[in-house]
Amino acid sequence: MSDLFLRACRREPVERPPLWIMRQAGRYLPEYRAIRERVDFMTLCRTPELAAEVTLQPIARFGFDAAILFSDILVLAEPLGLEVDFRPGPVVATPLRSVEAIDRLEIKPPEASIPWVYEAARLVRHELDPRVPLIGFAAAPFTLAAYLIEGGGSRLFESAKRLLWAEPQAAHRLLQRLADLTVQHLTAQVRAGAQAVQLFDTWAGLLDRQLYTEFALRWTQYVVAGLAHLAVPRIYFALDAAHLLPDVRRCGAEVIGVDWRTALDVAAHELGANVALQGNLDPCALLAGPEATVRAAQSVLDRGRALPGHVFNLGHGILPTTPLSSVEALVELVHAERRPLAATLPA
Amino acid sequence: MSDLFLRACRREPVERPPLWIMRQAGRYLPEYRAIRERVDFMTLCRTPELAAEVTLQPIARFGFDAAILFSDILVLAEPLGLEVDFRPGPVVATPLRSVEAIDRLEIKPPEASIPWVYEAARLVRHELDPRVPLIGFAAAPFTLAAYLIEGGGSRLFESAKRLLWAEPQAAHRLLQRLADLTVQHLTAQVRAGAQAVQLFDTWAGLLDRQLYTEFALRWTQYVVAGLAHLAVPRIYFALDAAHLLPDVRRCGAEVIGVDWRTALDVAAHELGANVALQGNLDPCALLAGPEATVRAAQSVLDRGRALPGHVFNLGHGILPTTPLSSVEALVELVHAERRPLAATLPA
Numbered sequence: 071m072s073d074l075f076l077r078a079c080r081r082e083p084v085e086r087p088p089l090w091i092m093r094q095a096g097r098y099l100p101e102y103r104a105i106r107e108r109v110d111f112m113t114l115c116r117t118p119e120l121a122a123e124v125t126l127q128p129i130a131r132f133g134f135d136a137a138i139l140f141s142d143i144l145v146l147a148e149p150l151g152l153e154v155d156f157r158p159g160p161v162v163a164t165p166l167r168s169v170e171a172i173d174r175l176e177i178k179p180p181e182a183s184i185p186w187v188y189e190a191a192r193l194v195r196h197e198l199d200p201r202v203p204l205i206g207f208a209a210a211p212f213t214l215a216a217y218l219i220e221g222g223g224s225r226l227f228e229s230a231k232r233l234l235w236a237e238p239q240a241a242h243r244l245l246q247r248l249a250d251l252t253v254q255h256l257t258a259q260v261r262a263g264a265q266a267v268q269l270f271d272t273w274a275g276l277l278d279r280q281l282y283t284e285f286a287l288r289w290t291q292y293v294v295a296g297l298a299h300l301a302v303p304r305i306y307f308a309l310d311a312a313h314l315l316p317d318v319r320r321c322g323a324e325v326i327g328v329d330w331r332t333a334l335d336v337a338a339h340e341l342g343a344n345v346a347l348q349g350n351l352d353p354c355a356l357l358a359g360p361e362a363t364v365r366a367a368q369s370v371l372d373r374g375r376a377l378p379g380h381v382f383n384l385g386h387g388i389l390p391t392t393p394l395s396s397v398e399a400l401v402e403l404v405h406a407e408r409r410p411l412a413a414t415l416p417a
Numbered sequence: 418m419s420d421l422f423l424r425a426c427r428r429e430p431v432e433r434p435p436l437w438i439m440r441q442a443g444r445y446l447p448e449y450r451a452i453r454e455r456v457d458f459m460t461l462c463r464t465p466e467l468a469a470e471v472t473l474q475p476i477a478r479f480g481f482d483a484a485i486l487f488s489d490i491l492v493l494a495e496p497l498g499l500e501v502d503f504r505p506g507p508v509v510a511t512p513l514r515s516v517e518a519i520d521r522l523e524i525k526p527p528e529a530s531i532p533w534v535y536e537a538a539r540l541v542r543h544e545l546d547p548r549v550p551l552i553g554f555a556a557a558p559f560t561l562a563a564y565l566i567e568g569g570g571s572r573l574f575e576s577a578k579r580l581l582w583a584e585p586q587a588a589h590r591l592l593q594r595l596a597d598l599t600v601q602h603l604t605a606q607v608r609a610g611a612q613a614v615q616l617f618d619t620w621a622g623l624l625d626r627q628l629y630t631e632f633a634l635r636w637t638q639y640v641v642a643g644l645a646h647l648a649v650p651r652i653y654f655a656l657d658a659a660h661l662l663p664d665v666r667r668c669g670a671e672v673i674g675v676d677w678r679t680a681l682d683v684a685a686h687e688l689g690a691n692v693a694l695q696g697n698l699d700p701c702a703l704l705a706g707p708e709a710t711v712r713a714a715q716s717v718l719d720r721g722r723a724l725p726g727h728v729f730n731l732g733h734g735i736l737p738t739t740p741l742s743s744v745e746a747l748v749e750l751v752h753a754e755r756r757p758l759a760a761t762l763p764a
Contacts, residue, residue, distance in 0.1 A: 225572075228701045228736055235705035235713070275657075278678055278699065280716075310622075312660035313678045331625055331660045352625065354575045358582035366582070369627075389575055 075136040075203050079266060079303035079325050081346050081379035086407040087371070088135035090205070091397070092307075093387035094128040095140045098394070101127050111156045115141055116186045122193035129202055132401050136203045136266070139191050139259065143209035143270060144217060146251060149183035151176055152218065165221030167229060169240040177247060180255045187255075188262040195263025203266055206259030210271035210306070211248040211293065212286035215241070218248075227273055234285050241285060249289045253296035260300045268305040268327070269293060275310025283317050294322035305348055309386065315340035330354075330385025334373040346379025351400070353384045356392045360399035367403050375409065422483040422550050426613060426650035426672050428693050428726035433754040434718070435482035437552070438744070439654075440734035441475040442487045445741070448474050458503045462488055468537035469544060476549055479748050483550045483613070486538050486606065490556035490617060491564060493598060496530035498523055499565065512568030514576060516587040524594060527602045534602075535609040542610025550613055553606030557618035557653070558595040558640065559633035562588070565595075574620055581632050588632060596636045600643035607647045615652040615674070616640060622657025629661050634668060641669040652695055656733065662687035677701075677732025681720040693726025698747070700731045703739045707746035714750050722756065 074088035096102055102124050105114065114120050125140040144162075147154040153163035166172050181188065194204055209217070217223075219230040234241050256267045274286045286308075294304050307327025308318055318326060319341050326345050328337040330352035337347060355366035367382075374380035382404050388397075421435035443449055449471050452461065461467050472487040491509075494501040500510035513519050528535065541551055556564070564570075566577040581588050603614045621633045633655075641651050654674025655665055665673060666688050673692050675684045677699035684694060702713035714729075721727035729751050735744075 226701065226733070226736070228704055228738070231699070231701035232704040235702055235709040275678070278680065310657065313683075331622070333625065336660075352578070354573065354578035355582055357575055357579040362582040386573070389573075391575070 073201060073203065075381060076265060076303060078379045078381050079305070079346050081324075084379075084409065086409055087374060087380045087382040087404060089382040089401065089404040090134045090136040090138065091128070091384055091388050092138075094132075094134055094138065095124045096388065097390035098388055098392040098397070099127055099131070100394075101131070111142075111158065112154075115145060118186050118189035118193050121186070121190035122197060125190070125194045125204075126197060129198065132397060133405075134202075134401075136205050137194060137198055138205040138207060138268070139187075139194060139264065141187055141190070141207070143207070143214060145184050145187055146180070146208070146214060146248075146255060147218070149178040149180045149251060150218070151178070159223045160217060162218055162221045165229070166215075166218045166244065167221075169237055172240050172244045175244075175247065177251055180251065181258050188258050191259050191262035191264055204264050205266045205268055205305075206256055206262075206264030207268040207270060208252045208255050208293075210269040210274065210286065210308070211245045211252060211289035212277075213271050213273045214248050214252070215244055216273045216276075218244075227276055230273075231276065231281070234281055238284075245285065245289045246292075249292045249296070252293050256293070256297055257300060260297075260302055264302070266303040266305065267297060267300075268307060269323070271306065271308040271311075274308040274314065275312075277314075279314060279317055282314050287317050287321060290321050305381075307348070319345075325379070325381060327383070328385065334370065334377060334380070338377050343378050346381060347374070347377050348381040348383050350383070350385035353386050353389050353392070356384075356396035356400070357389060358396075359393060360395045363396040363399050364403050367400050371404065371407055420548060420550065422728060423612060423650060425726045425728050426652070426693050431726075431756065433756055434721055434727045434729040434751060436729040436748065436751040437481045437483040437485065438475070438731055438735050439485075441479075441481060441485065442471045443735060444737035445735055445739040445744070446474055446478070447741075448478070458489075458505065459501075462492055463533045465533050465536040465540050468533070469540035472537070472541045472551075473544060476545065479744060480752075481549075481748075483552050484541060484545055485552040485554060485615070486534075486541060486611065488534055488537070488554070490554070490561060492531050492534055493527070493555070493561060493595075493602060494565070496525040496527045496598060497565070498525070506570045507564060509565055509568045512576070513562075513565045513591065514568075516584050519587050519591045522591075522594065524598055527598065528605050535605045538606050538609035538611055551611050552613045552615055552652075553603055553609075553611030554615040554617060555599045555602050555640075557616040557621065557633065557655070558592045558599060558636035559624075560618050560620045561595050561599070562591055563620045563623075565591075574623055577620075578623065578628070581628055585631075592632065592636045593639075596639045596643070599640050603640070603644055604647060607644075607649055611649070613650040613652065614644060614647075615654060616670070618653065618655040618658075621655040621661065622659075624661075626661060626664055630664050634664050637668050652728075654695070666692075672726070672728060674730070675732065681717065681724060681727070685724050690725050693728060694721070694724050695728040695730050697730070697732035700733050700736050700739070703731075703743035703747070704736060705743075706740060707742045710743040710746050711750050714747050718751065718754055 121140045216227045216230040304323040305325040306323035328349040468487045502508045563577040651670040652672040653670035675696040
């Protein structure tokens with residue numbers, strides 16, 4: 071527990087890799103489930119005291135090296151004037167299925183529309199150990215657009231992809247507005263106390279390189295550039311992006327998240343020496359118990375050792391059925407790692 | 418319409434790439450939907466006359482260069498003594514969630530258990546233009562195991578993957594038995610008239626290279642080798658496998674299917690000159706209409722031109738909402754392609 075996380079993001083020497091876990095404030099924790107028995111998901115997001123409480127739960131239990139604000143990428147539906155329901159996956163009441171629907175959008179300033187997100191960040195920053203950094207987050211523009219057009223989760227996001235081919239100009243108009251909103255949203259999180267930001271591009275992997283560079287990477291670069299003056303580490307995590315890594319390399323972020331499919335050393339070869347990598351233990355390994363977790367995590371540690379910077383994380387969000395004993399074994403292993411400081415000096 | 422397909426599979430000279438479409442006998446066709454209004458999916462699979470009729474529908478309408486038997490990868494649940502329901506995705510009544518469940522399996526010979534599959538193949542071969550080859554198919558062992566352990570479709574197949582880490586020996590026992598059954602199933606399809614076979618490894622892409630080579634590739638190689646004496650082209654299609662291509666290269670099949678994510682020339686670089694490639698138009702492009710289809714398909718044709726062998730297909734199954742006009746435009750484009758025969762000679 072320390073500033074290990076920020077140092078690793080900047081590729082500065084660290085004695086061991088920092089550890090946090092995507093969805094670390096979530097359903098695998100009994101103390102989180104206890105709160106969710108009383109309130110639904112959106113109420114939890116909209117109540118700063120509760121959002122702050124669940125943000126802090128995994129830090130208290132496991133001593134992770136960073137906290138991530140409890141929120142959801144679809145809280146931006148509200149400034150967009152769209153209704154989203156969680157059952158438990160997100161469902162958008164009126165998806166953006168036409169050019170008209172896209173051009174009718176009226177976007178409100180997020181600080182007026184969803185002040186509870188930033189209030190939660192302020193509360194967390196106030197209550198959290200000052201040595202533990204807080205991470206803010208948002209969806210990358212393509213992934214946010216994919217949800218809004220499709221109307222919810224989907225295996226192939228075919229309506230969203232159809233729009234890219236059928237109405238590319240309207241898609242870009244939407245993406246630009248979402249990108250501007252995302253810059254505002256992340257800037258407000260940083261002003262409220264977040265010391266790093268992560269962009270989740272969960273559906274980028276459904277695109278080939280041509281569509282990815284035109285519709286996803288371009289607007290990710292726009293958001294990353296729009297945050298530069300804040301001088302906080304920017305993390306970009308595109309899921310299922312093995313085929314996109316040569317393009318992901320150009321996103322501009324200091325840290326690239328890597329999913330479990332691509333070994334860290336292979337990813338580093340594609341992504342170059344100018345970024346730190348975050349990841350990438352398979353979340354399914356934890357389901358098999360502490361021994362399997364340690365075996366799989368040791369391989370991630372070994373492959374991470376030669377990286378210019380390594381933030382240990384899972385390669386995807388932790389699963390709700392994960393045994394706590396697996397997480398305990400993971401924390402013990404990573405916290406016991408020692409790296410000679412010279413070996414982690416940036417090239 | 419000809420033996421173009423078999424020649425392209427063998428990397429022999431062809432004047433244009435053959436064209437067929439995964440799920441070409443399916444819900445995007447009004448004549449298929451008309452039959453499905455009368456009978457449910459499993460009845461259709463189990464009634465040879467109807468299965469043969471829908472197999473032939475897309476050949477009659479579009480003149481595709483190969484037919485694929487109408488069936489389902491989960492028809493093998495029956496010789497395994499497991500019940501599967503389609504609602505519409507497959508649901509296994511008693512998933513194989515324990516070592517005991519795996520070791521209790523009693524497997525019947527498929528020719529006695531599901532004779533209707535092979536009877537449908539015989540009918541098709543009897544009724545189909547002799548110049549149009551018939552393709553038989555099955556799931557690759559890992560993908561079949563994934564469904565049987567998980568109990569149905571899933572985003573991450575976490576129960577199946579948990580078993581690989583927690584009970585690797587039991588997983589291998591299951592995979593070996595499924596591989597033997599799959600060899601019998603495909604052999605029977607070939608004896609009934611199929612002139613090529615395709616193995617679908619739809620969930621292989623959820624594995625990293627280590628798990629893939631140990632649990633998926635190994636048993637795919639076993640099946641591919643078990644079919645060698647039949648001397649028919651073997652096609653292996655692993656979905657979402659960009660990170661696995663250096664391993665997929667070793668599967669032993671004559672033809673490798675490539676999904677839409679990886680451009681054919683990039684895939685060819687990873688897969689070498691000893692295989693033909695099948696694919697890989699993004700099925701979502703067809704949703705945007707004939708113009709978008711032709712634009713995207715032209716790019717696939719262009720990238721396929723330098724391959725030692727190219728079977729034109731989509732990079733995933735055709736979507737039920739695909740407009741017929743897009744398919745018509747695709748057929749017209751590919752059928753009009755002319756390649757100098759010298760350029761397609763194997764290296």
